[in-house]
Amino acid sequence: MLLYLTRRLGVSLLVLWVIATVTFLLMHNLPGGPFTGEKRLPEAIRENLEERYQLQAPVWHRYRAFLGNLLRFDLGPSFRYLGKDVNQLLAESFPVSATLGVLALALAFGFGVPLGIQGAVRQGTFPDQLILIFTALGMGLPTFVLAPVLLYLFALKLGWLPPALWGSPAQLVLPVLSLAVLPTALVTRLVRSSMAAVLPADYLRTARAKGLPERVVLYRHALRNALIPVLAYLGPLAAGVLTGSFVIERVFALPGLGKHFVTSIYNRDYGVIMGVTIFYSTLLVGINLLVDLVCAYLHPRFELMGRREGGY
16 A cells, blocks of 8 residues: 555656646747736836746746745746735635535535435336436536526526525525536436446345345445445546536636636736646645545555556
8 A cells, every 4th residue: 555655646746747847838838928918018017027027037947936936835926916926816715616616526425325326226217217317417417507597597586595606605505506416417327337236246145144234235335335436536526526616606706716717817817827727736636646545445456456457
């Protein structure tokens, strides 16, 4: 396990360095700059701004300074939000995005796991058909379509929930539901298929023969092995939830990180674009690493399979 952790940690750091390097080169080789736009600044002011942010220095000099700041966990300044750096923007807005993501994933596992188990146990029955219809709709309906529909129906038409903004628990309901539908459908489908493969196993027949209750057989013995594929998919699932929250934040006017990221693209705010990209990349690589370690702990064969297949 220690060797596995060391190898995965080394590869993760390499991946983050590649992402940081590619992001830096792309940002600094695009035409134009953060201080060029429809409304031109006076030449003297523009030159002073570029000198302040070292935009006139050679690329290798800026890259070296960029890596040095990263090693000190400094994501650099924002070119558009005066008096703020990227670290401050992350500290202010990421809790909103993280709250949405954590609640959506909690709903996905809280509803998806029981639904998947029931679908596997009752294969071919009417409840199973309803579960399959839900997963098909949940996986096929885009978030940017579902969110406005829920907003119109429950906020504007019925008036049951507030339409936007952030602060009260009621304002969380529509954004979290909009974000949770897709991961819930994915978790339900994964649990159903993996439980269906596990249920005929000999060790479950032995557990039933010993007189164990069916609930204990399903949730204590079968679910442990059935959750391995679901946990292995948790990294990409978290990535989908985090990137999907950008759309949700725009629809419901939430002060999350998605607002700053989208705005920074229009404004060519190099600091925010690179900082948010690296921050989310680090978060997702860390989640993938943690998930692989949990899977290797729960099922040692998972680690051995990774070695044989040349995975990291």
